[in-house]
Amino acid sequence: MKAENDNRFHLESLPEAKPLSLVPLRAPFRIERLDGPSEDCNRLLDLGITPGEEVVVTHAAPLGDPLVIRIRGASLALRRREAAWIWVV
Amino acid sequence: MSCHPPELDFSPVKTGDQNVCLVGMPNAGKTTLMNALTGGNFKTANYPGVTVSLLRGRTKPEFGTSRNLIDLPGVHSVIAPSPEEELACQVIEGKHPKVKPDAFVLVVDATQLERHLKFAGLVARQKKPTVVALTMMDLLSRTRQIVDPARLAETLGVPVIPVDPRTGKGMDDLIGALDLVAAGAGQPYTSNALAELPREPVAAFMQVRNLLRQSGAVMHSNEPDSVTARIDGIVLHRYLGFPVFFLVLVSLFAAIFWAAAPFMEWVGDAFKLAGNLVTAIAPNSMIVRFLAEGVIGGVGVVAVFFPQIMILFFLMTLLEDSGYLARGATLVDRPLSSLGLHGRSFVPMLSGFACAIPAVFAARSIPARRERLLTIWILPLMSCSARLPVYSLLLAALLPAAAWKAGLSLAAIYISSLLVGALVAGVAARVFLKYRTPSLLAMELPAYRVPRMKPILKMTWARGSSYLQRAAVPIMIVSAVLWLVSNFGQTPDRWIGPTPKDRSFAAQVGHRMEPALASMGVDWRVGVGLISAFAAREVFVSSMAIVFHVESTDEDQQTQGLLDQMRTATFPGTSQLIFTPSSIVGLIVFFFFSLQCFSTVAVVRKEMDSWRLAGLQLLFYTGLGYALAVITVQSLRAFGVA
Numbered sequence: 225m226k227a228e229n230d231n232r233f234h235l236e237s238l239p240e241a242k243p244l245s246l247v248p249l250r251a252p253f254r255i256e257r258l259d260g261p262s263e264d265c266n267r268l269l270d271l272g273i274t275p276g277e278e279v280v281v282t283h284a285a286p287l288g289d290p291l292v293i294r295i296r297g298a299s300l301a302l303r304r305r306e307a308a309w310i311w312v313v
Numbered sequence: 314m315s316c317h318p319p320e321l322d323f324s325p326v327k328t329g330d331q332n333v334c335l336v337g338m339p340n341a342g343k344t345t346l347m348n349a350l351t352g353g354n355f356k357t358a359n360y361p362g363v364t365v366s367l368l369r370g371r372t373k374p375e376f377g378t379s380r381n382l383i384d385l386p387g388v389h390s391v392i393a394p395s396p397e398e399e400l401a402c403q404v405i406e407g408k409h410p411k412v413k414p415d416a417f418v419l420v421v422d423a424t425q426l427e428r429h430l431k432f433a434g435l436v437a438r439q440k441k442p443t444v445v446a447l448t449m450m451d452l453l454s455r456t457r458q459i460v461d462p463a464r465l466a467e468t469l470g471v472p473v474i475p476v477d478p479r480t481g482k483g484m485d486d487l488i489g490a491l492d493l494v495a496a497g498a499g500q501p502y503t504s505n506a507l508a509e510l511p512r513e514p515v516a517a518f519m520q521v522r523n524l525l526r527q528s529g530a531v532m533h534s535n536e537p538d539s540v541t542a543r544i545d546g547i548v549l550h551r552y553l554g555f556p557v558f559f560l561v562l563v564s565l566f567a568a569i570f571w572a573a574a575p576f577m578e579w580v581g582d583a584f585k586l587a588g589n590l591v592t593a594i595a596p597n598s599m600i601v602r603f604l605a606e607g608v609i610g611g612v613g614v615v616a617v618f619f620p621q622i623m624i625l626f627f628l629m630t631l632l633e634d635s636g637y638l639a640r641g642a643t644l645v646d647r648p649l650s651s652l653g654l655h656g657r658s659f660v661p662m663l664s665g666f667a668c669a670i671p672a673v674f675a676a677r678s679i680p681a682r683r684e685r686l687l688t689i690w691i692l693p694l695m696s697c698s699a700r701l702p703v704y705s706l707l708l709a710a711l712l713p714a715a716a717w718k719a720g721l722s723l724a725a726i727y728i729s730s731l732l733v734g735a736l737v738a739g740v741a742a743r744v745f746l747k748y749r750t751p752s753l754l755a756m757e758l759p760a761y762r763v764p765r766m767k768p769i770l771k772m773t774w775a776r777g778s779s780y781l782q783r784a785a786v787p788i789m790i791v792s793a794v795l796w797l798v799s800n801f802g803q804t805p806d807r808w809i810g811p812t813p814k815d816r817s818f819a820a821q822v823g824h825r826m827e828p829a830l831a832s833m834g835v836d837w838r839v840g841v842g843l844i845s846a847f848a849a850r851e852v853f854v855s856s857m858a859i860v861f862h863v864e865s866t867d868e869d870q871q872t873q874g875l876l877d878q879m880r881t882a883t884f885p886g887t888s889q890l891i892f893t894p895s896s897i898v899g900l901i902v903f904f905f906f907s908l909q910c911f912s913t914v915a916v917v918r919k920e921m922d923s924w925r926l927a928g929l930q931l932l933f934y935t936g937l938g939y940a941l942a943v944i945t946v947q948s949l950r951a952f953g954v955a
Contacts, residue, residue, distance in 0.1 A: 264753050270392065271428075283545055283549040286549070286550065286551050289647045290643055290646050292545065292643065294537055296427050297424055297425045297427070300758065301639075301642075301656070301754060301758055306755060
């Protein structure tokens with residue numbers, strides 16, 4: 225539990241994790257964790273979407289979904305609901 | 314040299330020969346490599362997940378010792394595998410009852426070493442001779458990367474051979490390396506780094522990265538592939554994406570009609586000439602008439618459309634090879650997944666415009682069974698090439714002397730078939746399949762590549778000739794039988810003999826169907842055509858030619874002659890025309906919906922392992938087609954359309 229007047233975290237200004245579905249295009253982010261259905265997340269890990277890895281959302285399809293991401297030199301199409309499981313900083 | 318595609322060759326593997334398995338991630342280039350090594354025609358496409366069953370072949374004689382090559386499905390995951398991945402893993406681990414590998418070729422995309430080598434652990438742990446084939450070397454310069462195969466080989470502990478299966482470069486080296494490792498001699502490598510890769514993906518990726526770093530074999534740049542990024546910027550653009558998509562599809566169909574026209578004329582002329590030559594032998598002999606009208610004439614009216622089908626196959630293969638299909642699947646994923654389908658349903662649906670049979674096979678690349686089932690369920694609605702001759706004939710009859718109107722109507726039919734398919738899928742997903750959350754998309758978009766003509770032409774020929782083999786025999790048999798039953802019948806004095814058409818066997822059967830046909834606004838002769846079309850839809854055209862008896866000695870071309878016959882055909886004993894606008898539109902509606910293809914029924918049964926499903930599909934679409942055709946004809950007539 226964090227003390228009420230403890231402002232160390234504010235001083236360090238740690239960037240807060242966001243789901244990959246909400247980040248701007250063409251900006252690099254680092255994957256913090258995956259948080260979704262375990263079977264699907266295991267699949268994403270196998271595809272190379274692992275914590276610590278750099279990821280860029282390169283394109284959004286015309287209807288806003290799916291997103292195209294670039295990771296480990298590969299381009300992958302992910303739906304927004306899948307990208308929402310990937311938390312990045 | 315054998316012309317059979319090796320995928321059909323299930324003869325037992327010769328025991329003395331080495332079994333070499335090609336393994337790797339989806340879209341690494343395994344099947345293209347297989348093609349180059351065997352000289353055979355395999356299904357290859359620049360689209361992840363094409364190889365969904367085991368493909369087998371033998372190495373070409375020029376590569377020395379004959380080997381059995383087995384192309385395994387691409388594997389992403391060894392922890393939570395799909396059925397296809399499980400099959401591949403089973404073979405790799407030697408647990409498959411029939412296929413035991415003696416050596417492996419690990420196919421690795423040079424631009425994505427990390428992702429592709431992660432999987433190498435499973436192969437290396439088998440302690441069998443292994444060679445790494447590095448593909449996509451030509452794409453390295455696009456991402457400003459450099460890969461040093463020699464250093465990589467030292468680090469990994471296995472030979473690493475750069476290959477370009479599309480040009481045949483590196484094939485001899487690959488075979489040489491296989492000879493070397495198979496002999497077990499001259500193995501200069503001591504490291505066994507790959508076998509130590511953990512199964513768990515996060516750790517495995519980390520270790521691969523460290524290995525690559527230590528080796529110094531890779532000059533990273535982390536730059537995206539500029540060509541692919543630029544093209545994707547256009548084809549996935551918010552406003553340009555769909556216009557480009559429709560432009561691609563429209564040019565695809567436009568080419569089928571305009572580019573094919575001269576070839577179609579040649580084929581038509583050739584069959585007309587053949588018919589005339591045969592008739593000239595003995596103009597009044599029944600056997601000669603049977604050959605000229607029943608066999609040559611019947612096949613000829615359908616063969617005219619073969620150039621169109623070849624062009625369709627060619628362009629589909631071209632699109633697959635370029636890498637655009639995966640983008641197309643991405644573009645339409647949103648609408649398709651909201652219908653209960655999957656982005657990957659796009660490729661089977663597009664193939665369905667050529668033929669439902671390869672389309673049903675293509676549906677295997679859809680991961681979840683529920684989405685696969687739904688895709689297969691709507692495939693018969695996609696306007697396949699067998700319907701093309703039927704539509705062309707009916708539209709020419711409906712809109713004489715207005716080719717552009719016919720072309721536009723045809724485009725409308727194609728687009729409607731897609732929309733109706735969407736409607737059926739959406740309803741079926743919600744009512745019958747209890748629509749739940751969609752399965753994972755996570756689809757790799759391969760780098761764009763300039764398609765290479767030679768493999769594409771080879772593939773087109775393989776597809777075209779297998780279409781011919783499948784279609785030619787039924788068409789020939791059905792038109793021959795049809796000619797016989799529509800020219801023979803019960804005579805007053807004898808049992809069976811030549812009779813006028815309206816007293817033939819076909820007429821007898823047709824007359825029985827008359828009540829059902831009357832509400833469609835057609836007579837028994839069209840009914841005979843509709844029944845015969847269950848062998849193959851295009852047979853309708855040749856049976857029309859036979860029952861409406863087109864003289865092949867006619868000066869005009871066969872189809873032209875048929876059109877004239879149809880235009881003047883009346884209900885027997887009256888002056889009422891059969892082919893009026895309303896009845897033609899009714900026929901088009903019937904062909905649009907009904908599943909008049911027993912081969913499709915057979916393939917669906919096999920793929921889904923269910924007679925019930927295949928039978929239900931046949932009854933559903935054919936019943937729907939009939940009902941809607943009747944409704945169309947009757948309401949058109951109610952509104953005063955003849």
